[in-house]
Amino acid sequence: MLRYLYIFFLLVSVGGFSQEHATDDTKTLMRRDFSVGLHFNTNGWGFGADYGFQKNYKYKNIVGFVVSNIRHEKEYKIFGALSNSKGYYFGKLNSLVAFRPYYGGKLVMFKGVRENGIEISAKWSLGPSVGLVKPVYLRIDKFNLPPQDEKYDPDVHNTNNITSRSSWFKGLDEASFRVGAFGKFGVDFNFSGARNGISGGEVGVILDYFPGRAIEIMHNNANSNLHTALYLQFNLGQKLY
Helix, strand or coil: CHHHHHHHHHHHHHHHHCCCCCHHHHCCCCCEEEEEEEEEECCEEEEEEEEEEECCCCEEEEEEEEEEECCCCCCCEECCCCCCCCCEECCECEEEEEEEEEEEEEEEEECCCCCCCCEEEEEEEEEEEEEEEEECEEEEEECCEEEEEEECCCCCCCCCCEEEECCCCCCHHHCEEEEEEEEEEEEEEECCCCCCEEEEEEEEEEEEECCCCCCCCECCCCCCCEEEEEEEEEEEEEEEC
């Protein structure tokens, strides 16, 4: 799939640089822009925001952040026997949420100068990835007692005594941080018909690397220092003078 994404980037860039400037290009440049968006990727979901400021006619520097959870590829949700059971991920030891401030750039490859034209840009971002690692708590059935919140222990807990998941915030006081690095590379599509509007999406690949021992997300499964995912982000924002 990454091969097809690379081919897509190449075709878009060839098409973008081959465009001639339309008469509307002589208008005053929108030198800044700001956007926020919902972020979905093959390992989780979250949100992001960035701020761009003009470097030259086709290139902007950008700063921003992306926050999303990182799931293990072997996670699958199951439900307890109770009718009101909240689904839980059997075998999941820790939740991982990545906070990613970044610096990057955005290169306009096809400028949507006409009404309803689509503006297409290539984007890159690099920065630290700060991982919040939080132990998973589950609701455990106790003989003649209401279910209790307990940290998941694969040697003690199983599908016979797990009733549902606990609140995500349970165990937050036991969380730890891991600092790594991340990169995000994609193509941005702005479909807004307004000259100062941003309404569209971004598609690409995102990579997180945490040095040292691998973060243990799933019990009895291979856990990696490198997390790679394809992402899609829906953006809304505005261009500014």
